[in-house]
Amino acid sequence: MTRFKAAALAAASAFGIATAAFGQAPLKIGFIGELSGPQASVGQDQYDGFMLVVERNGGKLGGVPVQVLKEDTQLKPEVATQAVRKLIEKDNVSIITGVSFSNIMLSVHKYVTDKEVFLVGSNAGPSQIAGPQCSPFQYIVSWQGDQAAEAVGKYAADKGYQRIAAMAPNYQAGKDVIAGLKRHYKKPLLDEMYTPLNQLDFSAELTQVAAAKPDAVFAFYPGGLGVTFSRQFQQAGLLKSTPLLSTFIVDATTLPALKESAIGVVSGGFWAPDFPNAASKQFVADFERKYKRIPSNYAAQSYDAGMLLDSAIAKVKGSMVDKRAFMTAMKAADFASVRGSFKFNHNNFPIHDMHIMETVRDEAGRFTLKTIATPLKGLVDAYHEQCPLK
Structure with missing residues (x-):
């Protein structure tokens, strides 16, 4: 009996150790x-x-x-x-x-x-x-993919821009972003250009833009695409004559490469480091x-x-x-x-403010984003009513 109890206790102890593990x-x-x-x-x-x-x-x-x-x-x-x-x-x-x-x-x-x-x-x-x-x-x-561009569209309308050319990669986010821009910028766009997602040469499109002489250019090119696009925009001489409005072209991942070429570029987003x-x-x-x-x-x-x-x-x-x-x-x-x-929201997307930021130098001389406006507060996405979740 004693041996049985000892064995039982040992088994229980082993089980406890296994359970803890x-x-x-x-x-x-x-x-x-x-x-x-x-x-x-x-x-x-x-x-x-x-x-x-x-x-x-x-x-x-x-x-x-x-x-x-x-x-x-x-x-x-x-x-x-x-x-x-x-x-x-x-x-x-x-x-x-x-x-x-x-x-x-x-x-x-x-x-x-x-x-x-x-x-x-x-x-x-x-x-x-x-x-x-x-x-x-x-x-x-x-x-939601439209929201940052919605803020830029509202900002562009408030600034009184009359002729805007828009550029984005030809995939879902690019289409959502342009749709978002147009939701609050009611005027017809001067042009909409959708480029292949991995395209790295924008010279043909920028030649068209230069010839059209828009009041501003709106562009969405995330990550490395944004660095390439911005450099070519500057090299085409457009940065000096044409305001560049963007979503996620200028951010902390691209600014170390863009440096001075990004100063003054305006961007929409939900947050900035300031x-x-x-x-x-x-x-x-x-x-x-x-x-x-x-x-x-x-x-x-x-x-x-x-x-x-x-x-x-x-x-x-x-x-x-x-x-x-x-x-x-x-x-x-x-x-x-x-x-x-x-x-x-009921569709499990956030309800939040959307802001406008401008590229500046911080006190340490680094390139960063400064919040300059909040055109849309408590923004809900444009598609939530199509979601059946309650």
Whole structure:
């Protein structure tokens, strides 16, 4: 009997140790983004912003150890599809975050959400998933693709520009951005030019622009495309004669390369490094301390994604079994956002202010963005009424 009790106690002890070990198993989170090629700076800043939260918390979110598994989608939908299948089917992730470009989001969104894996997007926000293809498993912490351009359109209308030529890559985000510009800039555009996503020579298009002599040019070219476009815009002599209005051409990922050529360029967005709220100040200070550079909006968005998950995971004590409970925790958005006020609409896209920034030098002589206007406050995206979620 004594031997039996001893054996039973030993078994119970072993079970307890196993249970404790199981309880400490990290929650797996997949990160997908553009981490190579001309757009690598976008994905890298997203990753760095997210990991800033994780590493500051000692490798935890919500008090729970997490393992972040990183995959480079190479701006190729087929590669992205393979990456999310691996993360879900082999690595058993409960959450996927990142997603830099809209064509990538559209290639993975249905598969991820159909698998009831939580998709916490920190950049791409195409119109389809804000509207009819929305899912209770998506939480977009950045912005809907039209919104920054909507602010620029309102700013351009307020400035009295009469003739605007618009340029963007020929993919979903490019089309959403131009649609957003036209939503608040009511006049017909002088021209709309959609260039191939990987096009790096804009000389033909800029020759057309120069001949048309518009009041201003609006352009959307993220990451490395923005550097190439801006340099060619300046080389064509347009920067001296034609205001350049943009979304995400000038940001912390491109300004170190653009330097003086970006001074005075106007951009729309949800956040800038000069925001005075406490959360933004802490983020900027921590990011600069760790990475030795000014953070971009991509980093800020992913930082917010990390802070949102930190809050939601804590609310469910790290358990992803009750998905409805986790949805409720995510929807609460109980975290201090870098943008100040943050809340989700019924389609799980944010309701927030959209601002106008201008490229300037800061006190240290670095090129950065300065907020000069807030043309749209409490903005809801244009597609939310098409989303069946309540």
